[in-house]
Amino acid sequence: xxxxxxxxxxxVIAVALYLAFHFFGNDYLFFAGYTVLQFIVLATAWNILGxxxxxxxxxxxxxxxxxAYTSVCLFTIGQAPEDVFPAAILPAMxxxxxxxxxxxxxxxxxxxxxxxxxxxxLTLRLRxxxxxxxxxxxxxxxxxxxxxxxxxxxxxxxxxxxxxxVPVFGPYIxxxxxxxxxxxxxxxxxxxxxxxxxxxVGFATIRDDELAAEACGVPTLKLKLIATxxxxxxxxxxxxxxxxxxxxxxxxxxxxxxxAINSIAMPMIGGTTSWAGPLIGxxxxxxxxxxxxxxxxxxxxxxxxxxxxIGFVIVAPSGIVGLWQSWFGKRSKP
Amino acid sequence: xxxxxxxxxQLSKRFGGFVALDGVDLAVAPGERLGLIGPNGSGxxxxxxxxxxxxxxxxxxxxxxGAQIDGLIAHERTRLGLARSFQLPRPFMSMTVAExxxxxxxxxxxxxARHHLSAAELDQRCMELLALVALDGKARHxxxxxxxxxxxxxxxxxxxxxxxxxxxxxxxxxxLSHSEVxxxxxxxxxxxxxxxxxxxxxxxxxxxxxxxxxxxVLVSGKKIADGTPDDVIKxxxxxxxxxxx
Numbered sequence: 001x002x003x004x005x006x007x008x009x010x011x012v013i014a015v016a017l018y019l020a021f022h023f024f025g026n027d028y029l030f031f032a033g034y035t036v037l038q039f040i041v042l043a044t045a046w047n048i049l050g051x052x053x054x055x056x057x058x059x060x061x062x063x064x065x066x067x068a069y070t071s072v073c074l075f076t077i078g079q080a081p082e083d084v085f086p087a088a089i090l091p092a093m094x095x096x097x098x099x100x101x102x103x104x105x106x107x108x109x110x111x112x113x114x115x116x117x118x119x120x121x122l123t124l125r126l127r128x129x130x131x132x133x134x135x136x137x138x139x140x141x142x143x144x145x146x147x148x149x150x151x152x153x154x155x156x157x158x159x160x161x162x163x164x165x166v167p168v169f170g171p172y173i174x175x176x177x178x179x180x181x182x183x184x185x186x187x188x189x190x191x192x193x194x195x196x197x198x199x200x201v202g203f204a205t206i207r208d209d210e211l212a213a214e215a216c217g218v219p220t221l222k223l224k225l226i227a228t229x230x231x232x233x234x235x236x237x238x239x240x241x242x243x244x245x246x247x248x249x250x251x252x253x254x255x256x257x258x259x260a261i262n263s264i265a266m267p268m269i270g271g272t273t274s275w276a277g278p279l280i281g282x283x284x285x286x287x288x289x290x291x292x293x294x295x296x297x298x299x300x301x302x303x304x305x306x307x308x309x310i311g312f313v314i315v316a317p318s319g320i321v322g323l324w325q326s327w328f329g330k331r332s333k334p
Numbered sequence: 335x336x337x338x339x340x341x342x343x344q345l346s347k348r349f350g351g352f353v354a355l356d357g358v359d360l361a362v363a364p365g366e367r368l369g370l371i372g373p374n375g376s377g378x379x380x381x382x383x384x385x386x387x388x389x390x391x392x393x394x395x396x397x398x399x400g401a402q403i404d405g406l407i408a409h410e411r412t413r414l415g416l417a418r419s420f421q422l423p424r425p426f427m428s429m430t431v432a433e434x435x436x437x438x439x440x441x442x443x444x445x446x447a448r449h450h451l452s453a454a455e456l457d458q459r460c461m462e463l464l465a466l467v468a469l470d471g472k473a474r475h476x477x478x479x480x481x482x483x484x485x486x487x488x489x490x491x492x493x494x495x496x497x498x499x500x501x502x503x504x505x506x507x508x509x510l511s512h513s514e515v516x517x518x519x520x521x522x523x524x525x526x527x528x529x530x531x532x533x534x535x536x537x538x539x540x541x542x543x544x545x546x547x548x549x550x551v552l553v554s555g556k557k558i559a560d561g562t563p564d565d566v567i568k569x570x571x572x573x574x575x576x577x578x579x
Contacts, residue, residue, distance in 0.1 A: 198440045198450070199427075203439055208426040211388060214408035215418055217442030217496055221407075273428070 001286045007189055014181040022174065030173045034245060036286035037180040038238050043266035043278035044187040045234030049227045050264065051272030052200065054092045054207030055124070056132045060141030060263035063232045065146065065254040066115055067108035067239025072152045072249050074104050101162075101179060112236020120228030136260075143255040157250025160243035165241025176241050187234050188256040191275035194230075203227060218315065235263075258302060262286075265309045267291060280320050337400065339364045339500055340385070340416075340530050345394035347380055347555075354380040356555040358393070362500070362533060369546030369563065370535045373375035373575060377555040378420060378535050382504050386410045386418045389475050399499060413442050417498035421505045421535075423485040431488055432473040435460045435498045438496040446497075459495070467491045467521060483514040483543055490521065515541050543567075549577070 021029045042060060049055050071107045077084050078098025099107075115138075124136040147155045162172050169175040195201045202223045205213035211218050243249040262285065270281025285308065289301045316323045339359040340459055347355040355377045364367050372378050383389040386434035396404045403411055411490050417438075426434050436456055440468055444451050451459070463468040467487040472480065480488060486506050493501055494551075503522060507515045517540050536542045542549065542563070549566040551559040553575040559566045 057554050197443075201433070201437060202438060204428055208428055209424045211408075212420065212424040212426065214388070214411060215420070215435070216438040216492060217388065217409045217412040217445060218437065219407075219409050219441075 003189070005194060007185065007277070010188060011064030011186045014185060014272035018178060018181060021177070027171055027173055030177045032172075032178050032290040034180055035314065036283060037177070037184050038150060038242070039262055039286040040279055040282040041180070041183050041187045041238035042193050042235055042263045043208070043270070043282040044184075044275065045231045045238065046263040047267040047272055047275075047278045048191060048194065048234070049224075049231040051267050051277065052194065052203035053205065053227045055224065055227070056128075056264065058132045058260050058264070059135030059137075059139040060235055061255045061259040062135070062142045063112045063116065063235035064239035064242070064259050065139070065142060065251075066112040066232075067105075067236035068242045068254045069146055069152050069239045069244045069247060070108035070111045070236070071101075071104050072105065072160055072305060074099050074156045076151065076158065076244065086101075101176070101241060101244060104180065105183070105237050109237040112239070116228040116230075116232025117225060119232075120225045122205060123300045124224045124228070127210075139255060139260065143251055146251050146255075153250065155251060157248055158301070161247060162244045163297065176245050179241055180181075180238075183234075183237055187238075188275055188279060190230065190234070191206075192212050194292070195275060199223070199226070254256040261302065261305060265305045267319075269308055269312045269319055271319030271324075274321050277319050277321045282320060284320075296332065336364060338362055338401055340533075341395075341397045342381075342385070343395045343397075345384060345396065346389050347377075347389060347391050348359040350494045355384065355391070358552070358555070358557050360533060360550060360557065360560070362530055364499070365526070365559050366531055367523070367545055367547045368531075368533045369542040369549045370533055370538070370552065371539075371542055371549065372552035378549055378552055379504060380555075381552065382418060382502050382535065385411075385496070385502065386416060389430070396564065397558075412438070412496055412498075413446055413498035415496075415497070416502075417496045417500070419486075419489040419493045419504060419506055420501040421508070423477075423489040425480075425485065425488055427477055430474050430476055431464065431469060431480070432457075432460050434477065434488060434492055434551070435463055435495050438492055442496040454532060463491045463495050466494070466524070483510055483517065486510065486518060487521070490518070490525075494530070495523060498530060500533070501525065502533045502535070504535045505537065506539055519545050539567075 021033060042064065046057060046060055047300050049057050060136065079092045081097045082090060116316055119135065119138050123131055124132055146152060152158055157294050164172060166172055168177060194203065205216065205218050206223060213220050242254065246253065253304040266281035266285050267278040268281070269285060270279065271277030285305060292300050292304055312319060340362040342360040344359055345355055357379060358564045370378055382391065384391040387406055391404055395402060398411070398414060398416055403414065421463060428438065439451060439456055439459055461470055461473065464473055467490060469484060469487055469491065472484065477485065477488065490503065490506060507518050510518065515538055522532055522534060534542065534545055546563050549561065549563045551556055551566060551572050558571045558575065559569045
């Protein structure tokens with residue numbers, strides 16, 4: 001299938017989903033759906049580095065938080081530009097701020113991408129467990145930084161209260177849901193493009209054998225940096241609308257270990273070698289968690305994730321996509 | 335003598351207190367077939383790793399094709415025309431045999447020419463290379479389905495796919511049967527006839543003697559002999575190193 005056709009199908013499904021939720025007429029669907037979509041983006045982003053290149057990132061919450069706190073920061077500036085900017089540039093800034101959410105998402109993506117580049121440069125000489133620990137450390141360092149930064153609320157947290165309604169979309173949550181749908185399209189399309197390009201081949205050689213990859217002329221460090229930047233940027237973009245969604249942002253909820261665990265568990269359960277894996281895993285796990293939150297309790301979420309992860313690692317190490325391929329003939333050829 | 339394609343001067347490499355290579359000098363002429371032998375642990379593989387950039391040498395100089403290359407990362411050396419096969423085959427396990435060959439075609443040949451090879455070009459070159467090593471029937475198989483000798487052939491084909499000027503075959507024949515060894519030697523000589531300079535590292539003396547125009551011997555990180563194969567194997571230091579004095 002060619003990429004434009006693929007994008008078209010994605011758009012059709014996205015619009016259909018939006019309209020279906022819209023005409024169902026219950027905003028709760030949007031709230032729950034938003035979380036699932038957010039996890040699709042996070043899982044897809046994680047998979048670019050973790051699945052394609054084989055570098056397990058435990059710091060997803062850190063990148064997610066960079067996105068969220070970029071939003072908090074830009075929103076706070078937008079509330080009172082006169083407190084931040086000198087008089088000379090104030091009129092110009094007043095014209096720019098408050099920034100619309102899509103612009104904030106892009107800026108958040110750039111910020112998280114830059115942090116991805118930095119951490120990548122510092123940590124990509126490490127392999128396996130050591131890389132995983134280094135990324136976990138990144139999240140802790142960032143959390144400490146945020147807790148001590150009073151402008152974005154420090155440990156008290158910060159309120160980001162958007163308008164009640166938005167033109168065209170109506171309730172704000174519907175607007176955020178639509179934005180998240182767009183991000184899902186961006187994430188899935190990028191992942192699929194990577195898979196089918198020489199970049200994807202390069203990533204796979206890194207996963208299989210870095211020494212042999214170098215001997216074949218693959219610039220492994222450069223490709224790994226590309227992967228961390230893309231992966232980090234997408235995670236940051238997934239986190240950017242979060243403060244608008246939740247209304248009250250505090251470090252504990254944004255740096256929640258659940259994000260790191262889910263971003264790993266979803267691709268693992270879905271299958272890490274194809275863009276479809278994180279999508280399936282996120283829909284499955286995300287929906288189950290939403291149902292569990294409502295019917296049992298939110299505390300049971302991580303238990304579900306843990307049990308499923310153990311089950312899949314034992315029974316189907318290559319995930320649902322892997323199971324599908326072994327049941328229905330050979331793996332799909334690009 | 336024409337300018338050497340590879341020149342190693344006073345190359346040294348230490349691992350902590352252990353001296354793996356100690357002031358090795360070696361020059362290889364373009365088009366030459368050089369055999370490099372030495373007992374286990376004598377530093378042959380370390381030398382290869384220093385030439386190819388997998389390891390960095392602390393002292394000495396490595397020049398390739400007239401330019402000094404120590405300091406370059408491994409993939410940059412591959413792109414200059416220096417390819418190697420690994421002692422233990424290291425195929426990309428999640429890719430088919432054909433896809434394995436695509437990697438150097440995309441990342442070395444394509445990068446060198448600064449243009450993307452089309453899918454048709456990739457396929458054509460890949461099949462040529464696989465035909466050269468008689469693996470064309472296995473193009474769609476995965477490395478785990480290959481036999482030992484096929485794995486070695488894949489390893490060599492992948493190295494040759496990078497269109498190298500110099501190929502280093504690091505024990506491409508260890509563990510193979512008599513006829514398989516002959517197979518690989520013939521293959522290496524065919525590659526040499528196409529203009530590729532080859533350094534063969536090997537324990538199997540029959541193969542070394544059949545292949546090499548010149549023989550160099552490493553013992554304990556030092557080069558103790560360098561000359562025509564017939565002279566070298568009569569050298570008393572070499573005999574001493576192998577049989578004990």
